[in-house]
Amino acid sequence: MTRFKRKPQEVEAVQWNGWYTSDLEVKPFIHRDSRWTCHKCGGIDLAHGWVDTLEGGHVICPGDYIVKNTDTADDELFACSSEQFQKIFDPVETM
Numbered sequence: 001m002t003r004f005k006r007k008p009q010e011v012e013a014v015q016w017n018g019w020y021t022s023d024l025e026v027k028p029f030i031h032r033d034s035r036w037t038c039h040k041c042g043g044i045d046l047a048h049g050w051v052d053t054l055e056g057g058h059v060i061c062p063g064d065y066i067v068k069n070t071d072t073a074d075d076e077l078f079a080c081s082s083e084q085f086q087k088i089f090d091p092v093e094t095m
Contacts, residue, residue: 010092012068015082016060018047026051026060040081051077 016026026049036045041061049060058079060066065085069076080088 009069009071011089012070013065013080013085013089016049016062016064016066018049018062026066051079053078 037043038045038048038059038061040059041063043062047062049066051058051060051066054074054076060079061081063082065080065082067078067080067085067089069078
C-alpha cells in the first residue's frame with residue numbers, strides 16, 4: 001500500500017461552545033424528537049449546532065471545531081471533533 005501525507009494547508013477554525021454568535025455560520029440544530037440525544041457525545045439537541053457543508057450538513061457537538069477551508073473558492077465548512085482537530089492542525093504563528 002502506498003503512503004501519503006497531508007499537504008500543508010492553513011484553515012480558519014473556531015471551537016463550538018454551544019452559543020450562537022454572528023461571526024459563526026452555524027444554525028440551531030433542532031430535532032423533531034424532543035428526547036433526542038447525540039450518538040457522538042450523548043448531549044441533548046439544544047447544545048448542538050448545524051453547519052451547512054458541500055455534502056449537505058453536519059451536526060456540531062459542544063467542543064467540536066468548525067473549520068473553514070480557505071483554499072477552496074467557496075470557503076467550504078466542515079465539523080471536526082476536538083481530538084481529530086488536535087491531531088491534524090497546529091496553530092499558525094501570526095505577526
